[in-house]
Amino acid sequence: MQIDQFLKRGAYHPTFCEDFSLVQPLEPHKLVLAVMDGCTMGQESHFAATLLAKILRKVLKEWPYRAIYDPDLQHLSLQRELQALLAALFTDVQQLKNQLLLSTAELLATLVLALLDTRTGEVAVLALGDATVAINGQLTRFEQDNRPDYLAYHxxxxxxxxxxxxxxxxxxxxxxxxxxxxxxxxxxxxxVPTEGLPDVPTYLLLDQRRTGQPEVLNRKVRQLEKEFSLVPTDDVAILRVQLA
Known part of the structure; x- marks a missing residue:
């Protein structure tokens, strides 16, 4: 199994990167992956994305202990388990919002959450906001007209x-x-003006070249800049897992 992560501040965001990513085992054969994107029009949006990741990490660390006291959690389908994880995250965000007296604007961040069984290859994904997901060479784009229906609204x-x-x-x-x-x-x-530009999502999310090499996504992004002068103008977070 190969796991690649990439996180970069966009050229139009001179101070903070407003995106974040997380990869963490849930069980020996289950992996949780998530990318977050803070809302630029929100308040301290880099904080929102990072906070969401920290809360999710807390939920995942607590999960084995919750399962001891709630045996039903041990027999969930993958899709239902993803829902249960999100429910725990939802509750913790609610509580922290009240404890820290946070406004909704301070919690605006998109979330793409995936639960992957690395033994069977089964995966469940939920996208809360704009995002791109690739599974076995097939790209799926989730677009909400750049006006995501953030979890924090609800x-x-x-x-x-x-x-x-x-x-x-x-x-x-x-x-x-x-x-x-x-x-x-x-x-x-x-x-600079450049001809023959590659399709960046296809190259970064689907292309199989350099598989097995370390830091594949970083190498590819550097190649895009070197050969085509391509750089991300918005912050970008990417996770890619290849099981075979």
């Missing part, structure tokens, strides 16, 4: 009510190549 309502309205879901039973990316994947622009 913290005042029951989780189930909100979750049942979510449509941006994917499920695959034989995944061998999975990639998640924030919408910054579409922001690459040439610094």
């Amino acid at each position: 913290l005042g309502q029951p989780f189930e009510t909100w979750y049942n309205r979510q449509q941006q879901r994917l499920h695959h039973t034989m995944c061998v190549d999975l990639a998640l990316a924030t919408d910054g994947i579409d922001s690459f622009q040439p610094l």
Whole structure:
């Protein structure tokens, strides 16, 4: 199994990177992956993306202990387990919002969350906001007209009510190549006029060249800049896992 991560501040964001990513085992054969994108129009949006990742990491660390006291958590389908993880995240964000007296504007961040069974290849994905997901060479784009329906907008309502309205879901039973990316994947622009530009999402999320080499995504992004003067103008976070 090869796991590649890439995170870069966009050229139009001179101070902070507003994206974040997380990869963490849930069990010996399960992996949780997530990319977050803070809302530029929000308040301290780099904080929102990072905070969401930290809360998710807390949920994942607590999960084995929760399962001891709630045996039902040990027998969930992958899709239901993803829902349960998100429910725990939702509750913790609600509580932290109240404890820290945070405004909604301080919590605006998109979230793409995937639960991957590395033994069977089954994967469940939920995208909350704009994002691109690739599974086995197939790109899926989730677009909300650059006006994401952030999780933070719905913290005042029951989780189930909100979750049942979510449509941006994917499920695959034989995944061998999975990639998640924030919408910054579409922001690459040439610094100087350049012809013959490659398709960046295809190159970074689907292309199989250099598989097995360390820092593949970093190498490819450097190549894009060197050969085509292409750089991301928006912050971008990418995760890619190849099982075979």
